[in-house]
Amino acid sequence: MFAISLIVTSTLQQNATREVLAQAGLMLDSAKAIRSYTETEIGPLLDEKMVSAFRPQSVPFYAATQNFLTLHKEHPDYSYKEATLNPTNPRDRATDWEADIVQRFRNDTSTRQVSGTRDTPLGRVLYLARPIRVEPGCLSCHSLPSMAPPTMLARYGSDNGFGWQPNEIVGAQIVSVPFASAESSAGRVRRDVLTAIAAMLVSVLLVVNASLYVLVIRPVRRIARIADQVSLGDTSAAEFPRGGGPEVAALSAAFDRMRKSLDKALRMLGG
Template sequence: MAAISLVVTSTLQENATREVLAQAGLMIDSAAAIRTYTETEIGPLLDDKMASAFRPQSVPFYAATQHFITLRKEHPDYAYKEATLNPTNPRDRATDWEADIVQRFRNDGATRQVSGTRETPMGRSLYVARPIRVEAGCLACHSLPSAAPATMLARYGSDNGFGWQPDEVVGAQIVSVPFASAEANAGRVRREVLTAIGAVLASVWLIVNASLYLLVIRPVRRIARIADQVSLGDTAAPDFPKGGGAEVTALSAAFNRMRKSLDKALRMLGG
């Protein structure tokens, strides 16, 4: 049971991790889809209105973040952030641990995704991150303040969110998914599996013990009792029993032959 418990626990933990990773990957893919939709469908509709007022709804980063802010109203344990080292919107500024992830992408351009776990006030959480690289469309607003729309400067100022270079890693999409639900499911399945295995083992133990008692222990006890009577010269002792397993039956037959031979020898001596 100890070995089975270790194997089951390890397997279920791996499955829980895969499940959480799959959820996080789906969330990032959803964010990418929202960004693409905003860039191709929403942005062109708002281009002519940017002269009078800056429309953040046309920014893919903003659209993805707003989508997940709405999602968090129903799922407060889930989090999504486009963490940026030098963002236009201060709310997107990377925290220390997020900045470490961004720096990891900057140091290794071949890295496309990283994942790990961290403790949060809501419990243990798994995060998945992908790099945010500067694309050609980003430079219209983030290269130099002089090139940015005046309405954007009026809204956010000219101190942050500029100086980006083509293909530079400036941030990371980071999704955090709680482990609690997956771990609770894994714990429930573990209890059910171990209970079922324990019941099977207990049943096998009872069947094996009952079989040993009926086929071996009880016949051997009867043989021992009769042999004890015979050794004391009790000629009225019954024959050795023939029931039980094949080996016990053979033993009884051997004892019966020995008893007959002993009786014949005693009669010969007596005659």
Template sequence: MLEHLNLRQKLTILLSIMVVVGLSLGGLGLSAVLKHNARQEITATALLIMETMTSVRDYTNQQVNLELADKFAVDFIPQSVPAYSAREVFEVLRRKTEYQDFFYKEATLNPTNLRDKADSFETQIVERFRKNKNLKELDGFRKIPGGDIFYIARPLAVTESKCLECHSTFNVAPKTMIDRYGTVNGFGWKLHEIVGVQMISVPARKVIQKSQQSSVWILGIVSTMFIGIIILVNIFLNHQILRPLKRITRIAEEVSTGHMDVNFQEISNDEIGKLAKAFNRMKLSLEMAMKKLKQFYNSTQ
């Protein structure tokens, strides 16, 4: 099939194949890189949220509880619980569009508030942190009925003895807390024990969509550049190669029919120009041979 195509068509097909193959292979690599970058970007945002929630917990422990110490001795105040404060602050943060897909949970093995109860998957994460004290962070993808999610988890340990005022035994816990949550859950904690994990999660589609959007933009730009290159190559090929070759071909056809008054134009010093010079020398040799042949013919008459 290629034998019936001209040089421009052959070169265009070759460049098109190179573009398709290049974009296909490059697209696969680019997709992996962009997905990694999207994951890193979302991870950075999630860690920032987690650090903010940790700051809220510290603030609640160090300042709110200190101010409410006298009242807390008489009445249990949920807002004085670091986990409660962090969760409520996060819900306020989620009202912003850029954070509405994020979810925060302090998944605890034995929480006072069953809202924070760890499920089987979260329990496995807690146990991993318990077994490896040097492990400070975990992330990955989790399958749930609503779709895969990407999560980041950090261990949650009892770092202050004041936490044990509510979580050691129900005998020393505030009566109003017992009235609210009962005597079954949230007790038996020990100082420095890992009791749960802070977990930030986001739908996996968020990571995929972010990388796909970037891929579409980048591949679109690269495709446009390649198309522009193909057009420029065709323009260059037409002006610098095809037109001179057509002109040489036309003159060669005229010379072949006996029109010796035409010359091959030597318009450049490249291969096309050298070809024109060679044809001019061939034409000159042909003229000389024809003159000698004519002289020989006249001398024999």
């Protein structure tokens, strides 16, 4: 049972981890869709208003992050960040471990996705990350300060978020989930599976014990009782039972032959 528990636990944890990462992947796909929608649909509507005031709602990064903050209220275990090495908004600046992931994408531009775990003060965390590449639409705000909207410079300054190059990897979309979430899911399923296995084993044990009693123990006890009567010379003892398994039937037949031989010997001695 212990070995079964280990195997079931390991398998369920792996499955739960894959399921959580799959959900994280869907969230990254959703963020990508929101970024694209913002760039193609929302941005053009706010171009004229950008002259008088900078509208962060026109920035795909901002739209994706704000959308996830709303989603975070319903799914507090998940966190999302568009971690960037040189962002305009300080909120998006990559921490040390996030910068390592971004650098990994920069070192191998063919890598589309990375996942793993890391230790935090609150416990182990699963993460899924995808690279952020500079697209043509990004260059109007992030190539040179002189090309950026004056209202954006007035809000964020001209020191950060510039010098981006076409198709350069400047950051990573990262979804993080506490490992306890996957362990909790696996734990619930493990309890259900082990309970079902235990119930099945108990049922099998009861069936085996009942079969053993009916086919072996009860017939052998009856054979032993009749044999004891015969050994004491009780000629009125019942016939040896014919039921039970093949081995018990063979034993009963052997005792029956012995009884007939004993009866014949006693008659010969009496005659």
